[in-house]
Amino acid sequence: MAGHSQFKNIMHRKGRVDAVRSKVFSKLAREITVAAKLGTPDPSMNPRLRAAILAARAENMPKDNIERAIKKAAGGDAENYEEIRYEGYGPGGAALIVEAQTDNRNRTASDVRSAFTKSGGSLAETGAVSFMFDRVGLVAFDAKVADADTMLEAAIDAGADDVKSDETGHEITCEQSALGEVAKTLEARFGEPRRTALIWRAQNTVDVDDETAEKLIRLVETIEDQDDVQNVFVNFAVSDAVMAKMQG
Numbered sequence: 001m002a003g004h005s006q007f008k009n010i011m012h013r014k015g016r017v018d019a020v021r022s023k024v025f026s027k028l029a030r031e032i033t034v035a036a037k038l039g040t041p042d043p044s045m046n047p048r049l050r051a052a053i054l055a056a057r058a059e060n061m062p063k064d065n066i067e068r069a070i071k072k073a074a075g076g077d078a079e080n081y082e083e084i085r086y087e088g089y090g091p092g093g094a095a096l097i098v099e100a101q102t103d104n105r106n107r108t109a110s111d112v113r114s115a116f117t118k119s120g121g122s123l124a125e126t127g128a129v130s131f132m133f134d135r136v137g138l139v140a141f142d143a144k145v146a147d148a149d150t151m152l153e154a155a156i157d158a159g160a161d162d163v164k165s166d167e168t169g170h171e172i173t174c175e176q177s178a179l180g181e182v183a184k185t186l187e188a189r190f191g192e193p194r195r196t197a198l199i200w201r202a203q204n205t206v207d208v209d210d211e212t213a214e215k216l217i218r219l220v221e222t223i224e225d226q227d228d229v230q231n232v233f234v235n236f237a238v239s240d241a242v243m244a245k246m247q248g
Contacts, residue, residue: 027230028056029069030101034081036073047180051196058194079103086112087129090121090219092212094236095129097200102228111226119219132235133200137179139172139186140195158185173201202235213242
């Protein structure tokens with residue numbers, strides 16, 4: 001399990017749906033604004049902006065919010081956000097990569113370091129764990145758009161490196177430099193993907209016991225709850241039993 005979305009359902013327990021949604025919208029809007037500011041406000045000419053808009057649609061973010069975030073960048077009144085990557089170790093020696101966008105580097109570093117320390121983990125130097133991950137492009141589709149064989153053939157033709165298909169959907173990965181072209185080619189055949197993104201994919205996963213897994217999930221939740229954090233990627237595997245317990 002690598003990525004930040006596998007714990008989303010857990011975050012929605014405890015009756016925090018509205019609060020979580022508001023925070024998610026805020027983070028999505030920040031990424032849209034940053035992407036539009038770094039490139040062009042036209043998503044057809046700006047792959048990063050298009051990916052940010054797709055992510056927003058997947059979370060049912062209102063169209064007005066999306067357009068407002070783009071106009072904020074075009075208007076020149078957007079905050080200047082710095083993109084920072086943090087790396088560290090959680091309980092059990094599991095590796096985590098944290099991507100943040102911040103207008104206050106000291107605040108964000110302090111918040112992230114505090115989360116690691118309180119969990120029994122530690123924040124490390126940049127590069128300390130990223131060598132255990134590959135930076136790749138991801139394109140994801142719902143399962144209903146095609147069967148596994150059809151998607152595999154199409155993905156290979158589009159220049160992708162790997163496809164994983166199951167009842168939840170299709171995940172196509174490719175070289176990060178090829179993401180725009182692969183996504184465009186597959187979209188022409190299967191329609192709009194539910195997600196396109198650059199991710200950190202763990203080369204290998206670390207097995208941890210249930211108690212450690214719960215501590216790690218809480219650490220990820222704590223980090224993801226911070227306003228400046230956009231994504232958390234991990235290299236540990238969690239049993240179905242632990243996921244069910246944490247969702248209970």
